[in-house]
Amino acid sequence: MNKIKSILFTLLGLAGGLVGGFALSSAYHATCTHESAATNEVSSAAEAPAIVQTIQEDGSIDIVRVSEAFGHMIATNLSGPGFSLDVDAIIRGIRLAAGGGTSPMSEEEYHEALSLLQERAFYDLAAGNLSSAERFLEENASKEGIVQLEEGKLQYSVVQAGTGDIVEQHSQPLIHYTGSFQDGSVFGSSKDSDPITLPLDQTIPGFSKGITGMREGEKRTLYIHPELGYGVHGHLPPNSLLVFEVEVLKAGSPSAGESQTASMDTE
Numbered sequence: 001m002n003k004i005k006s007i008l009f010t011l012l013g014l015a016g017g018l019v020g021g022f023a024l025s026s027a028y029h030a031t032c033t034h035e036s037a038a039t040n041e042v043s044s045a046a047e048a049p050a051i052v053q054t055i056q057e058d059g060s061i062d063i064v065r066v067s068e069a070f071g072h073m074i075a076t077n078l079s080g081p082g083f084s085l086d087v088d089a090i091i092r093g094i095r096l097a098a099g100g101g102t103s104p105m106s107e108e109e110y111h112e113a114l115s116l117l118q119e120r121a122f123y124d125l126a127a128g129n130l131s132s133a134e135r136f137l138e139e140n141a142s143k144e145g146i147v148q149l150e151e152g153k154l155q156y157s158v159v160q161a162g163t164g165d166i167v168e169q170h171s172q173p174l175i176h177y178t179g180s181f182q183d184g185s186v187f188g189s190s191k192d193s194d195p196i197t198l199p200l201d202q203t204i205p206g207f208s209k210g211i212t213g214m215r216e217g218e219k220r221t222l223y224i225h226p227e228l229g230y231g232v233h234g235h236l237p238p239n240s241l242l243v244f245e246v247e248v249l250k251a252g253s254p255s256a257g258e259s260q261t262a263s264m265d266t267e
Contacts, residue, residue, distance in 0.1 A: 054066060074090070075087070078090070083118075083120075083121045122232075122238060123238075125237060125238055125239075126232050126238035126239045127239075129226070129237060129238060129239040129241070130239040132182065132241065133182065133225055133226055133239060133240070133241035134152065134225070136182055136223075136241055137152055137153070137155060137223060137225060137241070138152065140155060141155060145157045145158070146223075149209055150209070150228070152225065153206070153224075153225040153227060153228055154206050154209055154210055154222070154223070154224060154225065154228055155222070155223040156210050156220045156221060156223065157220065157221050158218065158219070158220055159220060159221055160217070160218060160219035160247075161215075161217075161218060162214065162215030162216050162217035162218025162219075162248060163215060163216070163217055164215050164216025164217050164248075164251065165215065165216050165251035166214070166215055167200075167211055167212055167213060167214045167215075167248055167251045167252065168212065168251070168252075169200065169208075170200060170201055171200055171251065171252040172197050172198065172199045172200070172252040173197070173198060173200070173211065173214075173248050173249075173250060173251055173252040174195050174196070174197050174248075174249045174250035174252060175190070175195055175196060175197075175198055175211070175246055175247060175248055175249060176190050176191055176195045176196075176246070176247045176249065177189065177190055177191075177196075177244055177246045177247070178190075178244070178245045179242060179243070179244050180242075180243045180244075180245075181236075181237075181240055181241065181242070181243070182240070182241045182243065187236060195249050197252065200212065204224070204228065204229050204230060204242075205228045206222065206224030206225065206228030206229050206242065207222065207224065207242075207246075209228070210222035210224065210244070210246075211246055211248070214246070214248045214251075215248065215251070216248050216249065216250060216251050217248065217249075218247070218248050219245065219246065219247045219248075220245075221243065221244070221245050221246075222242075222243065222244040222246060223241070223243055224241065224242040224243070224244065225241065226238075226239040226240060226241065226242075229241075229242045230242070
């Protein structure tokens with residue numbers, strides 16, 4: 001049985017590596033851990049993990065099952081941001097290689113072409129996001145309660161008024177925040193954890209300018225143009241419009257406070 005598991009581990013590890021890091025081997029390790037912890041227990045075949053069921057009664061490996069899973073994993077990785085590969089052509093390429101045929105491109109040509117595809121997709125996405133952000137801000141400006149700090153670039157609305165001290169430039173206010181995209185999907189939040197002390201000189205311009213002037217107890221929704229956000233840099237989609245819900249708990253001061261500072265890292 002140990003030999004069979006070793007073979008299975010090798011096959012699954014190979015499949016994981018070929019599709020760019022899908023750790024089927026990790027699933028195998030998890031299975032081994034489960035089996036070790038349950039040495040004195042007898043599990044039915046129906047309750048066994050699917051990866052164990054791949055080992056048939058005669059000790060052989062269900063290669064058809066593994067092959068189908070391998071193909072499925074490849075298919076789930078065929079679409080990149082902004083482009084998709086041709087499934088039929090990929091199948092032809094697999095059959096060509098399996099039959100000893102020559103690739104239509106050298107490895108260097110392939111990597112260059114793929115890089116070009118990714119680059120073009122990135123800039124197409126950036127251009128589309130920028131257009132969408134500017135259109136949103138233009139329409140949003142006419143809505144009731146919207147205040148423009150910079151025309152077409154930075155807007156906010158007051159959700160709840162505050163009565164405490166005012167957040168000043170270069171200060172380090174204690175806040176709660178939720179950051180989301182134009183479609184409402186959240187990319188970062190402090191709501192489920194402790195509030196953060198945020199040095200305004202170390203955050204994006206739109207956030208720093210949007211929170212300056214808020215009072216303790218105030219809640220605002222900020223709408224930030226990509227130029228005052230992350231632009232085409234960082235880990236977020238390029239040229240994303242950013243929407244922040246911010247609550248100021250303590251205004252802070254221009255000098256460093258005693259509280260531990262934190263940044264708005266994306267999740």
